[in-house]
Amino acid sequence: MFDIPSPVWPTAVLIVVLVGDAVISAIPVQLVRDCMDGVRFPVDDWGWALAYIKVVAVAGLIVGLWQPGVGVAATAGVIAYFVAATVAHLRARSLGSTFWVNCLGMLAISLAVLVSSYVIG
Template sequence: MHTVRVAVTLTAAANAFSGIAALLHWKAILPGMAKADVPETWLTFPIGTLKTAGAAGLLAGLWVPWMGTAAASGLVLFFVCAVYTHIRASDFGAQFWLAIGFLALAAASLRSAPAPWRKRPAGRWARRPEGPESEARK
């Protein structure tokens, strides 16, 4: 579990940095955005806002699991769209590969999120199912 927390925290930190850079219209990212035909006005919303909200959601997900799952799902969707935008503009520069890397980080965070449908190992305090089978064990 410790490794998952470190990985999710690093993913959140990377997205927070990227989102804040977009919100501040950092000069280093402007040429890449222009190359991908992304208007500069989009840096504030949706790009910067969604990235920082995703980072905050990932961090909140360390304590509220469903929030982390929702944030990771949103970031995966965001970066799928980002990769598509770069492909559509035939932009395969550094920001395209950064989008691929961010997509991989978001997908790894989503994969590590707790899900109610995954089987949990039955431990000493595991809840036993109720019903006719449990009556036979008594």
């Protein structure tokens, strides 16, 4: 049912953005620290896991450019990740700019890729 992404460019954009997100999560930069502090996530102990999840998602998106079904599964995983992040922010009442820009921004990009490359593409 789900083939390779068509068009490919939205998935390529998600790959680039997610690589950047993985890099800033691995460091982690102050934006990421603020985000994690807001939801009381122990970034010093478990921040590496978030970067790892994003790297694995990037690998899935790249493989999905050639292997049917893999890209849509990876995109769905990215959406699930940012839905979970959204829920964490809402529960912690951490609704500052990191929530709106990073969390909901990434969720919107991921949903747009799913719709444009797999549902209507």
